[in-house]
Amino acid sequence: MKKILTVLLVLTFVLSSFAFKATMITDVGGLGDKSFNDGTWAGVVRAREELGIDIEIIISTEQTDYVANLQRAAQNSDVVLAVGFLMADALFNVAPQFPNVRFIGIDIGPSEGQTVPTNIALYLFKEQEATFFTGYLAAATTRTEKVGYVGGMEIPPVIRLEMGYRAGVAAYNQIHNTNVQVLRSYAGAFDNPATGKRMAEAQFNQGADIIFHAAGATGNGVIDAAREKGASFYGLSQNAPLTAIIEAFYKNDAGFFAIGVDVDQDYMAPGYVLTSGMKRVDEAAFRGISTARRARGFETGVNILDLAQQGVGMSPMMYTKGLVPNRVFAEMEYLEKLIVEGKLVIPENATQLGTFNVSGIVFPF
C-alpha cells in the first residue's frame, strides 16, 4: 500500500513538473499566410525561446475544424490560442468544457450580453488606429489621386482596418484640400492569393497606384501584383536591387505599391510594399501565454490593445522611408500624439467615418 501511494505521489510530482505547453489553432488561412497566423505564431515561438515552454500548432483547413481542433488542443495543453474572429463561437463553446485549461482568443470578442468564462483572455485591437496612418501615408504618396483597398471578408476586425485606412485618406483630403479617392473590393476569403492578385490588378488598371490589403494570405496576391506592376512600370526585373527601385521611383516620380497588414510585410517585396499596418498579434500572444503560465494574473476577459499601448502601429518602413517627404512623417507624428491623447478618435465603422471631420486640425509647423 505504502509503495503504491509513494508511486502515485512520485507520478503526481512528475506529471506536474512537465513543461508548460501552449497550442495554437490557426484559422483557415493557416501558417504561411505571412500575416495574422504567422504573427501570432511568432509570439508563441518567442514564448518558447524566452519562457522555455513547449509549443504546438494545429492547422485548421475548414471552419468546421475549429471545435475539434480546440478540443484536441485542450486535452493536452495548458494554454490554447484561438486565432481569428471566425473562431469565436467555437472558443466560447469549448472553453467552459475545459475549466482547467486557459484559452487565449486573438481578435475574438464576446457577442452582446455574452459571459466570458474566467479561463478565457481575449485580445482585441484598435486596428483603425494603425491603418489610419497607412491611409494618410497612401494619400500623401499617391500620384494618381486614387488608392485601393482589398479586404478579405467583411468581418468586424477587417472592417475596422478598412475604416481606419479610409479615415486616413479622408483626413489627408480634409487637411490638404485634396481629392484622393479610395477604390475598394472584398475577396470573400483569407486564403486565396490568386483572387487578391486579380483584384489588385483591376484596381491598378482603374488608376490606383497604392493598394492596402487586409486579407491575410489573399493579400499576398496584392503584394505580388504591386511588385509585377511596379517592376514593369520602372522597366526593371522583379529581382532588381532596392537602390535601382528607389532611383526609378525618383526618376519617374511615380510607382506602384502595396501596403501590408497585421505584421511587417515590407520585406515581402522591398521597395514595392510602402508600409504595413501592424497589429501586434505577436505581442498579444506572448503576453497571453506569459500571464497564463503564472498561477495568477491571467488577463481574463477582454483586453483591447491600442496605439497608446503600442498594440498597433505602422511598420518601420525599412525600405521605403526615403520615398516619403519628412513633412509627412512629422504630420503623422503630430496626429499620433492627438490619438494617444484622446483628442482624435479614429472611426471604426461606416457611420463614424461618414461624420469624421478633421478639417480643423492645424499642424504647429
Add this chain to the structure above:
Amino acid sequence: MKKLLLLSLLLIISITLLSFDVDLVKSHYKTFINEYEENNREEVLKVFFDEMDNLGLYRFYRNKMIGTAEFSDRPTSIQTYLSRIHQNMKFKSIEEEMAFSAFLVYVQSELSGTRMTLERLRSMPAHFTTVQKYIQEMQEDSLTYLGNVIAYSLGLVEDSPYKDIKKFPMNARLTSPSWYLYLDEPSDVFDELIKENKEEFEKMIEDLSKTRLTGSNLEFEIDGISEHFLTDLNYYANLNIENLRIFFIEESSKKFNFSLLRFLVYLIAGIIVFIFAKKYLKFYIIGLYGLEIIYFLFFFDISRDIISSFVYGSIIVLSVFLFGIITLLRVFSRNKNILQRLSDLFVFLGIVLILILPTYQIIDLTIDKTNEFKNTYFENQLLNDTIIYQHAKVNRHINVLKSLLGTEYSEINSFYSARTSRYIQDNINAGIFDSINIQSNNVRINLNRDGLLYSNVDFHRQSLENYSENIKRILRASKFREGFIENEVKDIKKEIENIFRYSDSDFRKKFNAEFDKFFAASDLLEGYKNDFESFKNDIEYSEKIPLNLYNTGHGTKILVIFFFSLILFIIFENKKFKFVTFIGMLFASFLMFIKPTYLDILSEVRYPIIYSSDYTSSLIVGLIMITLSLTIYFRRGGIRK
C-alpha cells in the same frame, strides 16, 4: 503512512477550502426540482417563476415587434437569459447558488424536452461562473497564504500568518506585493500543510533565495513553490465539483418520458397485429388514430414533447402543403365543372385562411397591463433588441442612413473645398482670375483681360470641362444616393411602426430616449427629426394582440387533430375509415368553439409558455373548418365513392 496522512490532509483541505457543504447543495437542488415540478410559485422559486414569466413576455413582445429572426452573427441563446435570472437573484449561501445554477440547466433541458448533459451543464454561464468564481477564490486564497509565508521567509514582507519558518533573506522586490499579503485570520489547515512539508518547503525557499531573481520572475517562482504543494488540492477540488455535476445529471434523469413510450407500444402492437391478425389491421389503425387524438387532447405538451412535435410537424406540414398544391392545380385542370373548381378553390383557400387568420385577440398581456414586466432586466433586453444593440434593425437602418448622409456631406464638402477651390486656383495660376473679393452680400472676381483671350481657349475648355465633369459626377451620385436614403427612411418607419403598435407610452418613452440619442450624436440626421417625430406620434397602440392558431398550445392541438384527420381521410380509401376521420375533422372544428379558461401562448420554441385569461377568439376559423370538413367529405369521400 506519512504519505497517506498527507493525502488525507489534502482531501480535508480541499473540502474545507471549497467552503460549501456538498450535501446541502444536493438538498437545495432536489428542492428546486420538486418545487419546479409542482409549480409552486410562492416558495423558494417565487422570484424565479416571476422572472420566467418575464422571459416569456419578453420573447412574446419581441416576436410581435421585430419577429423571431436573430440578426446577430452570434445569436443569444436561452442559456444567457437563464443566467441573467441567476445574476438577478439573491442567494443565502454558496450551496444555494451552486444548486440553482445547475437547476437552470435542468430547466433549459425541460423547456427543450431534452436530457441534461455534462456539456450543457458546463456551458451554462450561470454554472461555470459560479464554479469558476469559487475555485478561483480558493486558489487565490491558498496561493496568497503560502506566498505570504514564502515572501516572509525571504524578507520581502514584514508580516505573515505563519511565522514558524526559517528566514532566507534576499535582496529583491515584488511587482505585486498585495498578492503576497494574506489579510484574513491564520488558517489551521494551511499551517498544518506547511508543518507536514516543512523541510521540503524551507529547502525550496532556501534554493530560491540563492538566485538573483526579482520582480515578476521572482513572483513566478514563489507561486511555483506554492503550486507545488497545492497541485493535489486543486485536483481534489475539481474532483468534488465533477462528482457534484454527475449527481446533478443523475438526479435530473429520474423522470421518464412516457410520451415516447407510446411509440414503442404502437410499434409492438402493430407488428403483432400485422403478423398474427392481419384482418384486424384497419381496427388497429383506427385505434391508433383514436389514441393519438386522446393523447393530443389531454397529454400533449407542445413545448416539451419535441419528438411528437417534430414527427407531426414534419409530416403534417409536408402533407398539407402537397395537398394544398394539388388542390390548387385541380382548380385549373381540364374536365372539371365549375362546381368542382369552386369547391377545390374553397378547400385551398380554406386551408390558407385557417393558417393565416388571427384567431385570438389577447387583452390581458398587452404591455401596459403587465406591470410586473416593467423595469425588469427583460424589458431592458427588449429595448436592446429593438433599438440599442448594433444589430437591432432600427439601429442598423439609422446607421446606414447616417452613413449615406455622411457620404453626401463629405462629397459636397469635398466638391467645394477641394474641387472648386482647385478650379479657382488653376484659373489664378493660369492668369485668368486676378483676385476674388468676398463681402457679406457680394462676391467679385477680378479678371485679367489677357487670360480671357482666345489664345487661352484650350485652357478654358479643359478647365471648364473638368469642372463640369465634376459637377455632373456629384449630381449623378447624389441623385443615386437619394433613392437609398429614401429606402432607409421607409425601412426605419416600417420597423418603428411594428414596435410602436405593441408599445405602451412607457416603453415608447424609453425607446424615444434611445432614438433621440442618434440625433444628439450627429447633426446629419437633423433634417429628419420632425418627420420621424410626427410619424411616431401617429402610430396607434394596439389594445389587443392578435394571434394565429399555431401561436397557442390549444390552437396547435386543434390544428394537429384537424390536419392529422384530414391527411388520414385522404390517404385511406376505406369508407368507414373516411367516416371516422371525417368525424375527427368535425370534432377538431367544434373544439374551436370551446374557449379554455387559460390560453397557453407559445412565446417561442424552447422558451417559457405564458398564459392569458382575458382574450377573445374568432368563430370564423371554426366555421371555415366545419365547412372545409363537409366540402372535403362530400367532394372526396362519402357520397362519390
